[in-house]
Amino acid sequence: MSDPRIIVALDFPNAEYALSLTAKLDPTWCRVKVGKELFTAAGPHLIEKLMGKGFEVFLDLKFHDIPGTVANACRAAVALGVWMINVHALGGRRMLSAAREAVPPDSTKLIAVTLLTSMEQCDLDELGVNGDPHDVVQRLALLTQDCGLDGVVCSPREAAELREVMGPGFCLVTPGVRPADASLDDQKRVSSPRQAIQNGADYLVIGRPITQASDPVSMLRRLNDEIDEVRNSS
Numbered sequence: 001m002s003d004p005r006i007i008v009a010l011d012f013p014n015a016e017y018a019l020s021l022t023a024k025l026d027p028t029w030c031r032v033k034v035g036k037e038l039f040t041a042a043g044p045h046l047i048e049k050l051m052g053k054g055f056e057v058f059l060d061l062k063f064h065d066i067p068g069t070v071a072n073a074c075r076a077a078v079a080l081g082v083w084m085i086n087v088h089a090l091g092g093r094r095m096l097s098a099a100r101e102a103v104p105p106d107s108t109k110l111i112a113v114t115l116l117t118s119m120e121q122c123d124l125d126e127l128g129v130n131g132d133p134h135d136v137v138q139r140l141a142l143l144t145q146d147c148g149l150d151g152v153v154c155s156p157r158e159a160a161e162l163r164e165v166m167g168p169g170f171c172l173v174t175p176g177v178r179p180a181d182a183s184l185d186d187q188k189r190v191s192s193p194r195q196a197i198q199n200g201a202d203y204l205v206i207g208r209p210i211t212q213a214s215d216p217v218s219m220l221r222r223l224n225d226e227i228d229e230v231r232n233s234s
């Protein structure tokens with residue numbers, strides 16, 4: 001079975017836009033991510049449609065609440081049959097453990113967001129969080145691993161260090177990926193697809209560079225080629 005490394009972020013206001021893009025894509029080229037905007041607008045029905053077309057779906061709702069509420073939300077997400085779901089590591093040990101207990105191992109992958117890739121040092125300082133982004137991401141990743149989750153969302157810049165510390169089996173999912181000369185938009189801690197893979201990322205979440213491209217299919221092909229080149233040379 002193919003294991004595409006790119007997860008296309010379907011950040012659209014309605015199902016029609018998402019279905020019109022995915023009609024041009026093949027599930028062997030990418031997985032897809034449905035986040036807060038699209039899920040709020042289109043709901044579980046769209047998830048079923050995407051899975052019906054053969055796409056594995058990352059439901060990116062970043063649950064962050066009291067442990068019982070997060071556990072129940074995770075159960076509901078698993079019942080949809082999606083490939084991956086996530087919570088915020090900042091919810092702490094009890095919340096992460098409750099999420100783990102709610103998601104049967106070897107079913108849906110359960111990962112935790114460390115520090116949003118839109119955040120940088122000045123944000124941590126303003127919030128009174130100790131350390132630099134690398135320290136904070138590593139602390140939250142170690143907590144996530146200790147609670148038995150399958151991996152984390154981090155910036156590609158932190159992936160190399162995390163891969164070394166967390167070992168080979170821990171899943172690293174990196175948004176904040178920008179091809180050379182692409183706009184950074186609201187992202188702060190970014191790297192190229194090549195660098196993300198070299199740093200040990202398992203999956204790259206890429207939204208606007210693909211979805212807003214004049215030709216999304218050729219952009220996806222170009223990025224997959226870049227990734228294959230690195231993987232075949234290592």
Ligand SMILES: O=c1ccn([C@@H]2O[C@H](COP(=O)(O)O)[C@@H](O)[C@H]2O)c(=O)[nH]1
Binds near residue numbers: 153
């Ligand atoms: O730290 C995080 C966690 C999640 N995201 C999500 O990834 C995509 C990135 O989209 P781009 O258009 O490639 O910037 C988006 O859906 C975010 O919600 C993230 O960027 N950073």
